[in-house]
Amino acid sequence: MSKQELEVIGQGADGCCDGLASAPLDDERVAQLAKVFKALGDPVRLRLLSMIASREGGEVCVCEMTPAFDLSQPTISHHLKLLRQAGLIDCERRGTWVYYWVLPGALDQLAAFLTMPQTAGATA
């Protein structure tokens, strides 16, 4: 697992655990987060990520993913590449095939970023 990729999504070097409600977010972090959300903002990529995330053993061969979509393997590989560049999944080639797995820390950190503080109670 690439620690670097997790850090991209997770915590800036200058502050821990800043979320959506802790503005101002610095420009670099915003750009990185937008890239990750953009990667998630496509139905095919969401389905691919879900397919990988829901796999019991944690790994899925690209050869299993292509038949599940009405798309060419290069197209599937392109979508997987975008998910990988966003730090959401990682992969390893073994012989003919490439195997993919989710980086759960990346997803958890994204979830933490989106979670609003519980102190924001009703102000009526």
Add this chain to the structure above:
Amino acid sequence: MSKQELEVIGQGADGCCDGLASAPLDDERVAQLAKVFKALGDPVRLRLLSMIASREGGEVCVCEMTPAFDLSQPTISHHLKLLRQAGLIDCERRGTWVYYWVLPGALDQLAAFLTMPQTAGATA
């Protein structure tokens, strides 16, 4: 707050609380989620959302947002419209200005969707 919008992100009528790891996700839900993530996948929209989410009182006038960006008010309004269409914020016109607030339930449900189950331990 629009209950309908929250339901778009949250739970399908046919199942509660399905997350990324609970495949297969149905096509309609995937399309809706992709729309929300796509709305988040832009630096300007993330900064706008963060600006609203971090506001103590919970509401921000559009007149306060425009000066914070090097963009025209119609452009800012367009980005806000996409966030609203995604069910992440809501707004109300009062006199000359429109006031925006975050729908925290929508963000929480998105966070829950991304959170991986903790049962996925090491299998080595």
